[in-house]
Amino acid sequence: MTWHQHRLVLPPFRRGFHLITEQVVSALPELKQVRVGLLHVFIQHTSASISINENADPDVPRDMETSMNSIVPEEFPYVHTCEGPDDMPAHVKSALLGSSLLIPISEGRLCLGTWQGIYLCEHRNRGGSRSLVLTLQGEG
Amino acid sequence: MTWHQHRLVLPPFRRGFHLITEQVVSALPELKQVRVGLLHVFIQHTSASISINENADPDVPRDMETSMNSIVPEEFPYVHTCEGPDDMPAHVKSALLGSSLLIPISEGRLCLGTWQGIYLCEHRNRGGSRSLVLTLQGEG
């Protein structure tokens, strides 16, 4: 049984949904030695989120953005408006999509389905850099 | 500390919410030997999801379906329409409800509340068979 923990600092992304599967896997040199285990991906922010979605058609992340903007509109009588009109909807989206993922590992690889990818969901107009904590556990 | 991992292939379900607690538990013969631990249930698809909900009244899964159809309508200017009008809303629902569950284990049993059950949420009209990865860890 081994534990590994890494901090992954992502550069600023524009508002929207961005595939980061490769960045996550590249930050985990120990992944190959895990026979069975779990990878936890955690984002340390409340206005961006981490989610799994379809990894092939670039229209999917675009539709995710317009769809989430429709479900959680900026035009709403929010009280918390001091950080701009995109801030409170970002907190709601972050709560709905979640701040972490747990992905099974088998024979040194993430057990993602063929069409599954890991997305950083940036809900702010200018969210800046985002910090992830990657925690890998398993047996070799 | 032990790790066990199983693949559970579910037969095609019709669109909607379906209780699968028994199927999941039946696939885990090692569960009884775990004194304290965690069970991870992961679905390898992006148009179906895994969720916990009320396990007693069959009206609840029906209302979950109509409610999610109202929150994520098919009538929306999606760009990703090549796989049919039910596909992109399925990706949104899957992101909102989540692709995995983590459930505590105590004395050989899942620590679910009295009214909690595990649901497969099929968001496609004809989703076909769905693959789950069950990862069990704990100490005996």
Add this chain to the structure above:
Amino acid sequence: MTWHQHRLVLPPFRRGFHLITEQVVSALPELKQVRVGLLHVFIQHTSASISINENADPDVPRDMETSMNSIVPEEFPYVHTCEGPDDMPAHVKSALLGSSLLIPISEGRLCLGTWQGIYLCEHRNRGGSRSLVLTLQGEG
């Protein structure tokens, strides 16, 4: 590698979003001895949820409540109405926000971001006491 599991029974909260980070940490005397690990917080109910959100401005939990009431309205043709008009929307909110959290641990502390707090989200008008299962694992 050590495992610790505690039951945390929360007193009744009024409907809305309530910070419980301190209650959770106080229930975990073993946390300080974990060098790297994970904390799982699980709620054993289907009409309340557990979520991470902004921990500083009390307007945020207020806006979360009004926003979730707008996304999941009580005025909807639900069939499951036998437990009152706030019950079925509570099940939908609980499915959307989730029934558990997994938080990384580093050097004896939860790796929460500066602005992240753990919220109990009470979706019923009179939800009563709520039971959490806290499962801590890691290496010392």
